[in-house]
Amino acid sequence: MHETSLAEALLRQVTAVRDxxxxxxxxxxxxxxxxxxxxxxxxxxxxxxxxxxxxxxxxAELLIESVExxxxxxxxxxxxxxxxxxxxCPACTNEHVRIVQGENLMLLRxxxxxxx
Amino acid sequence: xxxxxVPVDRDLQAERRAAAAGFRNELTRRGILCxxxxxxxxxxxxxLLQATATAWPTPGRLAVLVGDIATDRDAERxxxxxxxxxxxxxxxxxxxxxxxxxxxxxxxxxxxEILFIENVGNLVCPASHDLGExxxxxxxSVTEGDDKPGKYPKAxxxxxxxxxxxFDLLPHVPFDVSRFQTDARLVQPVLSFFSMCALSGFGxxxxxxxxxxxxRILLEETASA
Numbered sequence: 001m002h003e004t005s006l007a008e009a010l011l012r013q014v015t016a017v018r019d020x021x022x023x024x025x026x027x028x029x030x031x032x033x034x035x036x037x038x039x040x041x042x043x044x045x046x047x048x049x050x051x052x053x054x055x056x057x058x059x060a061e062l063l064i065e066s067v068e069x070x071x072x073x074x075x076x077x078x079x080x081x082x083x084x085x086x087x088x089c090p091a092c093t094n095e096h097v098r099i100v101q102g103e104n105l106m107l108l109r110x111x112x113x114x115x116x
Numbered sequence: 117x118x119x120x121x122v123p124v125d126r127d128l129q130a131e132r133r134a135a136a137a138g139f140r141n142e143l144t145r146r147g148i149l150c151x152x153x154x155x156x157x158x159x160x161x162x163x164l165l166q167a168t169a170t171a172w173p174t175p176g177r178l179a180v181l182v183g184d185i186a187t188d189r190d191a192e193r194x195x196x197x198x199x200x201x202x203x204x205x206x207x208x209x210x211x212x213x214x215x216x217x218x219x220x221x222x223x224x225x226x227x228x229e230i231l232f233i234e235n236v237g238n239l240v241c242p243a244s245h246d247l248g249e250x251x252x253x254x255x256x257s258v259t260e261g262d263d264k265p266g267k268y269p270k271a272x273x274x275x276x277x278x279x280x281x282x283f284d285l286l287p288h289v290p291f292d293v294s295r296f297q298t299d300a301r302l303v304q305p306v307l308s309f310f311s312m313c314a315l316s317g318f319g320x321x322x323x324x325x326x327x328x329x330x331x332r333i334l335l336e337e338t339a340s341a
Contacts, residue, residue, distance in 0.1 A: 002208070002209065002210060002241050002244070002245075005208075005212075006128070009128055010128060013124075013126060013128065017122060017124055021122055023120075023122070024117070027119060031128075036270065036273075037244070038240070038241065038243060038244030038270055039244070085266065085269035085273070085302065085303050086302050086303075087273065087302065087303055087304070087305065088302070088305070095301070095305030095306075096305065096306070104127060104128075104129060105127075105128045105129055106125065106126065106127050106128065107124045107125070107126045107128055108123070108124060108125060109121055109122060109123045109124055109125075110121070110122050110124065111119055111120065111121045111122070112119065112120065112122065113117050113118070113119055114117070114118055114119075114120055115117065116118060
């Protein structure tokens, strides 16, 4: 259960962007979350939204765009979606594949109120 | 007042990844192979490390950082075998790089060939944290069941070796070794398997040879780089 520390890392990033851009109230924060990131989306959303109330004085909503797990075959270079955690190329059955997507947590954008 | 959308596109793990890579390079430069040992609680990580130290040909070459949520019981168990520093997470379910780096500062690394990190007993969160290790090893005891690779895919996918512990109990439990290996290889085809009974020493030669070989490869890579 490391979603709480991730929520705080996310809040620190959002705070940095808010200060750089002189934003006022943060309304929504959108992240991209890989299905193989080891992060449980519901837990992260709850942890983030609860803490945002304390950090910002008003709750911000966390929007999560889920990204499927994809790998590339090191033999035939086919990129494919990994289903059922079977890391095998569906075309040439090679087992040496590299994960190309689905492990990351990206802060994509946020919406916020400005003075002007 | 108006509402605007601000694009950011920032990878939240980039800093952490870079820090882990930097730490790994530092250990490589010093010729130390770092092994992150993960498993569920009670799989036998500490006993495996005790037996590994006993079987090591030259004394004083191994060191360990041991993570637990509370208590320094594992450090007490390991202290007679090798230099050890207990890392207590205060509730967190896994070790993080900063804690490992702080702990390492308390160890004398002179002459050390292999640094073990015994992670907090947990097959979930430790799989998502690169501690700057060269090698991740997942240990699983036969009493836990042969269905674990599919249930904890990330722990197996991110490991290079798997030690099946308490192998002497095999006749007493419904653990199908070939089913386990097939299941694990679906997630991680290049996984090396070791059958182990740390209390009797069964399987220790293969395991020790593997670790020595991995360190030799590390030194060769360093020399050619």
